[in-house]
Structures are given as structure tokens and as C-alpha cells.
Amino acid sequence: MNRCHIVVFSGGSAANNLVDVFGKVAQDKECSLSYVIPISDNGGSSSELIRVFGGPGIGDVRSRLVRLIPEDPTGKDLEKSAIKALFNHRLSSSPSQARVEWLDIVEARHALWQDISSSKRELIRSFFNTINLEIVKRARPSSVFNFQSASVGNLFLTGARLFTGSFESSIYLLSAITGVPANVNVIPAINSNFSHHISAGLLDGTVIAGQNAISHPSAPSAPALVPNSGLLGKASEITPESPTSQERKEISLHDLVEDANLPGSLPTLRKQYINYAKTHTADLPSRISRIWYINPYGQEIRPAANPAVISSLSDASCIIYSIGSLYTSIIPCLILRDVGAAIAARSVRFKILILNGSLDRETRSASMEFGARDFVQAIKDACDSSRGTVGEYRDYVTHVIHLHGEGTPRVEREELAGWGVECVRIYGRKINGVDGEGGMVYDGIALVQALEAILGKRDLRGDKSRRNTLEANVYSPRKLGP
Template structure:
């Protein structure tokens, strides 16, 4: 057997290539994203019109908001980001199931009394609420069964205010499937015709732990991301996993073989924009992720945030790339050549608000190619335009 790596000259953007994918998205390429949160949802909505084969490995480490209530009650991984990405990739054509999407995106009112919220949830679980009544069998029965499992397990003091029904359905399915996420994620995907594959990077009940450059430690995703508490002022030096949100208990997570196979099948691996530590690097922490990326010879591209990210205090572009590679090297080893982990950095320097610049010497030493092209629309600056970014990524495959 001879190991041969075939390369080609890519044009970015490549309208003909993108048009070909648009005509037959069911045959589209396998673009893989390590992400979480909502930053990639707009891109995912556009991507489904070009490929039904994208792969999304999502962080299950959210420790704030409604996810925190579920995690505290059931000792489970966070599922909010999974639900959000599944919804972003759900079939939005006339062949889809908009009535199911309406149910999965519905939230119980914040101001209602506990008894009223419980009564509404009970009505939903019995299939007697308009939102579930609009869904035909057997889908309605499947959904109501998952809500029923959640109701049976729900603690008496569980706070239902603002709860996402989609999250509760996923939680019920998780509890009904021996505390495994993949079976209910698969069912959820079929119910709403998800055009792609969405999985949690791991399914353990773990939390993020950040060590700052001053030696202090910050536990929990909600304290790191700067969205529910004051943003970090001191830069992050290292990100790890903990078994507890409030007390540091270091743990080692291992990439499941099924996710290893997904990484191996990718035709392009993307380190996308979003919360740099809690969405991107968090996905790279389990043992085996770096090795799986290294083993796949497909193109790998990093897309820095085009506007300030609270998690990246004190980090310029070069530091971001170095930190990304350092995180991957923790799994694969320091001797692994950079070119086997990262090929391209994709930016729009004219319209984006990036911290610092990338020097030619820095890129040359790493063997990384800079692609500086239009990714930001006139009305959205400095945020990426989903169509322009999707077009650029598809041009590389």
C-alpha cells in the first residue's frame, strides 16, 4: 500500500464548484465543525442548502441557563447546544416538519406559576396541547413518550420557568435510553429531518476548568464565557475538564470510536468562529481528538472571530493560532508537524475587527496558508456573512 496525498489549486470563492453542490446537496461534501453555542447556527442554516452531509461535533459542557437546571437535577451533560444545532440543520423545505420544529423551539413562559407550568407540560405530554396536537402519529406518540419520561423523573422542585421543550424532550430521551445521548439525538434528527450529523463530542457529565495566567482557576462554562457573569479580565493559560462545576476534580475524557470515525470521514475539518475556549477548544480536549485530526489528510481551516470575543482577552491572531495548535499537540505530541493539523487561516482583513495581524514569517514557519477574501457583508460588519463564509469553505473541498 502506498500513501499518496493528492493536492489541487483551489479558487476562493469558486462559484462553479458551489453551484454544483447547490444542485445536488444530498451528494454534498462532509465538512466537519468543532463547535457549540449559537455562533454557527446561521452558517448551518445556509450550509444545508449545499450539503446534507456536514458533521457537527458539539460541546456538552454548558453550565448556565436552563442547561444548568437539567444538569443539576439529573447529573447529565448539557443538551441545549445539541438542540440548537439540530434545529439549525432541520429541513426548512415544504417536505420538512415545521410543526415539530415549533414544538422543539417553544419555551415555557418565564412569569407563570409553578402549578400552571406543570399543568402545561402535562398537557403537552398527553398530546392534548395545540403544539403536540398538530403533530401526526407516530411522531406525536414518540415525542409525548419522551416528555412523559421527563415528567416521571422530574424533581418536585424543578424550575420550569423558561424551559425549552426541546431540551426537556432530549432530557427525557436521555433518561429513557440508559443515560446515553446518541440514541435520542438520532431520533431527534429523524423527527425534524436534520440535514447533517450532530453529536456531542462526549456524553459524560463533565465541566470546563480554566487556569488563568495569574494562577487563579475558573470552573464552569458559564463563568468562562462572560455571558452570564462579568467577562474574564485575566487571560486563560490552560483549559481542562473537571468532574464538578464548583470544585476542581480533574478527569480524562476519551473520544468515542463513533466520533473518531466521523472525524476520519471528513473531507474538510473546520475550526470555526465562536467562543474560542468554551466552544472550539473544549471540543479538542478529549483524548483521541488530536490524533484523529492528524490521521485525516483532508484540508483543515481555522476561522478566527471577526469581532471581539470575551474569552480571548489579551490574545492576538498569532496567539490564537498558537493556542489552537498547542491544544491539539497535547494529544498528538509536540513533534507532530503543524501542516498536519492546520492548512489554512480564513479571514476578511478589510472588513473584520481582528486583534493584531499575521506576519508572513509566522505563517511560513508554521507552513500555514492565509486566505484573505470577502467574508463579511456591507450590512453585517464585522460579523461574517453566512453565504460568503459557506461559499469560501465549499470552495476548498
């Protein structure tokens, strides 16, 4: 295809900080832009929607859609700002107050409706009424929906999905109502009305079930840690053991609750995780070796990627692995069937990893901290797993953009060069980062300049040349031309 298309693999909150960067590059290069978002998150208010309704983890999808709502530079379009505020709004942290606030929204009495026209208000309310009716219908003495800290945007997407029967349609509705640009697509990694959970296998044989337990374990339950002492170093063979008597007792108690979960399914996949913290979490006992999808009973499955993901990759001139959680945001998208082969296609010329500016629980363990080579290796392993064959490093990553400073991951330039991966260092600014250990954040202008330098000055649709002199370049912020 003779057109430019950029595909970004990312999660939600971290990569939202770079949306303007990707938008600027796409605009300058006259490219269309697609974001591939995982649906395996079972934490936050999404956990309550999954518990009561089943379905995919939609928090990251909603977060990206709302972030993409165009800003009004004049400040005169009050309706656009009001709609963005509505879908970004979270209900009270008090369950009782949150329920009252939700009813005010459903009945159009809330102040959030003030600047929204009646036509759009009644359209949006129709889907709020749909999910509100479903919440009432599903109420049981053993299971009542908890509105605490619920995202209004998540409630809308779930209502639209239940009404249309299509997750894809609910995304289209939110995009159309909010005016997300037509040349920007938000694509769930899996297009499904069912929940999809992940497990992590650690090098010491431990298995952790559920994304929330992997990345930010929180009350009301601890991570589902299942020791497998005989499987050290054999991540491809790691599977959960049979439940212990305590676990069987916990499963039996959960089976008394009438919700969307199948009887006998893992408790760690069925609980509320409304309150959690992304910082100040304990290090993992060992580094993550592999991520895989599981069914409700903890058994490994191999789901197919959303066909729209494969189609988008087949049109791609450039693939970007954005900042964020490596093992719970990026890898769940890459291990899906056919994704690895699509990334490895020769038609995709640029495959760029934007390295995190700090380490988190997933890339820092009691035994070691990740460097750039470990990020690249994890991406390669995931893509190889998707393909069912072993490829070259450069099949999946051609460039690494990174920062340098206290708290940033180390970058093994010579080793990466031997793998055929070029490194580009740019300036950023220091922050008090994750867990108070510092780190760096990217400067948007410098990152735009680095990405555009990698992609080349000419139109990507026709330029077949490569730039091989980037490794020594350092990009600092400077004013962009018109």
C-alpha cells in the same frame, strides 16, 4: 477511504448561522457532513436539567439538530414547521406559568400540537411523559424542578436519554422524528450519561470552574475564582486550592439539597444558571492559558473522545473549526484523548479555521486582545495536549479564513505564513457586535466560495493537488451558479 467527508467543530448558537454554508459546500462537493458538539455547557435551562438529572449539557446538541431540520420552501408542510416550532420552543420566563404551560404540552392541550399528526404527537409525548414522571419522582422539599425558560427540545432529549439509557439514541430519535438529512451527523464530543465540566487556567494563576463562569458569569453566583499566585505562567500545573472556610460552608449548604450532584462537589457546578447574558460581561483579569476537564470536586480528569468522533475524523477530507467561543466550544472537543492525533493525520488535507468576526470575553482580557495567531496557537496547544506530543502548526491548521474591519481580530499574515498557514480574506458586513464594540459577520455566499476555492474544483476523493495562491485572494459575494 475513497469518499469526501467534512467534519466541523463548533458550539451551538454562533455556528448555527453557518449551517447553510456548510450544507452548501457539502452538497456541491458531494460530501457527507459531521458536526462535533461539546457537552460541557452548564448554563441556561441545561443547568437545571444537570442539577436534577445529571447527564451531559445538551443545549448545543439540541440547537444544532433543530437548526438542521429541513425547511419546506413551499410552506405547505405544516407538520414539519410545527415540529420544528415545538422543539425550538421555550417555556415562560415565569416559573409558575412555565409549569402550567409544560403540563399543557404533556397533556396535548397546547397550541403547539395543532398541526402535528396523532402518530408523531403520541410518540413525542411518550418521552415528555417519561421526563415528567421523573421530575415528579425527584421532587423533594429541598429540590423542585424549575421549568423557567426551559427548552422543550432539551426536555425531549433528556426524556429520551432516561428512557433508552443512551444519549446517542436520544439524538437518533430526535433526528429521525424531525427528518434531519441522513448524510449529516451531529456527534457529541463525549458520549456519556454523566456530566462533564471544564475549568480554565488564566496566566495570572486564577482558576475558573465551570463553563458558565468562564464565558458568561451570571447570577445566582459569581465565578469560582481561585487564586494561585505561585503558578504564574505555569498553566499545566494550575489546580484548585483547598476550599476556604466560606467555600466549605457553601458546600455544606448545598449538601442539604437532594439533587443529582454528589455531596461535597463544587457549588459552582451545582447551581442554577437559567438567567445569563452573553454580552456586557466583564473582561477576564488575564488571558486564558489552558482548558481542562474536571470531576465534580474540581480535580483534573482526561476523558476519552466519543469513538464516533475519532471514526469521523479518520474519514475526513476536511476539518473546519467554526466561529463561536474558542475556549468553551472548540477547545473542549480538541483536548479529548486521541482527537489531536486524528486531526494531525496526513490523510486530512484541509484544516480550516474560520476566524470570529469579533472578540468576546474569552479572547479579550484586561492585558491583551487575541489575534489570528493566538487562535491558531490555542488550537495547536489543545491538540498537542490531546496527543501528548508537540506537533507543527500546519498539522492542525492549514488555512485561516477571516474578515477585515472594525472590531475584527488582527491577522498576522507573515507570521502565519512562516508557520505554513495560508490566509484567505473575504468580505462581510458590519454589525453592532458583542458588548456594543462592533464587529463583522460573514456573508454566506462569499464564505461558500472561499471554502470551495480552498478545497479545489475537483472531487476531493481523487484530487491530490494543492492551491498555494489563496493568500492574496479576497472573496466578495456574488451569485452562485447552479
